Amino acid sequence: MKAAVFKGIEQLAVEDVPEPEAGPDDLVVSVAVCGICGSDLHTYQHGSFVQPGQIMGHEFVGSVIAAGDNVQGLQVGDRVTASPIVPCGHCARCAEGRFNLCAEAWTTGIAYGRPGAFAERLRIPNAVAGQNVFKLPDHVSDETGATAEPLAVAVHAVRLVPEIEGTTALVLGLGTIGQQVVQVLKAYGAGRVIGVDISSLRLDAAREFGAETVDGMDGVAAALGDAEVDVVFECSGVPALATAALGLVKGGGTIVVLALYDDEISFNPTALVQQEIKLQGSIAYTSDDFAEAVRLLTSGEAKVGPLITQREALASVMDAFAVQLEKDRSLKVVVRPNGVG
Ligand SMILES: [Zn+2]
Ligand SMILES: [Zn+2]
Structure with a gap:
């Protein structure tokens, strides 16, 4: 079968x-x-x-074409998405159910060690319905289902904040993760959700998802007026x-x-101390967060909306990555390994 293999910086090759x-x-x-x-x-x-040598790609939907004898509740023909973890x-974190913090999760996962979904077909190991594999109902499209993974990232992040209802939240950076954070905040009853970016395409999308938007950091103070920011989601x-x-x-x-940052950041932690600011990291999701993301998409509380801006065939994967890098032209570019139609 064909797959896009990461060969090195700015190099992907479609190979057998x-x-x-x-x-x-x-x-x-079969990856849709x-x-x-x-x-x-x-x-x-x-x-x-x-x-x-890695085949990347971990935000996927596919149709089951083979199921092992021990797999229960999932069968050939089901459309599924899955956690790549x-x-x-x-380990101690696995015992707590915090699979996202397992040291091995990112070396043995789908697209992280084992082959990913920029490929015609994909193996999902240790498939357990409702734990790492999620069957999609008919009314949830393939493309909608493929946004469950980044939505689960947002669910996890928002759930780390004890009180969301009625709060004022600032979302910095409106790429896919920022957009999904906006959607989860709205679904969970946040008061004001203010998104900041400099891409007009991304600002438009966030407004469609119900956020107020600010074009660049300079406008944030004016947009806030007297309001205090209860929580900031740094997605940029x-x-x-x-x-x-x-x-x-506040x-x-x-x-x-x-x-994720490519560069180091220096800051004076006294700012945290004097204002008792809580600095909270958030990585990936638990099984429960992923299930909640699928639930939000199934109920319509979260949508694919304007997220997907381009579709490319597997043979055009390099073009797909080039467009994805252009923040004013793209939000989420998807690859369709078995046809763009
Ligand atoms: Zn573990
Ligand atoms: Zn991802």
């Missing part, structure tokens, strides 16, 4: 690779759609997270914005950091 086979606990799916993640761009541009199952990965968050959040407020 071995067909995946379902072991007794596994599924093999797989989104390009911001983390894939860090790999593409900087070689971060994975080694050359493959935890070790025996821009060092200056991460430090600016310290000056924008005393006793929370900054949730979801972005």
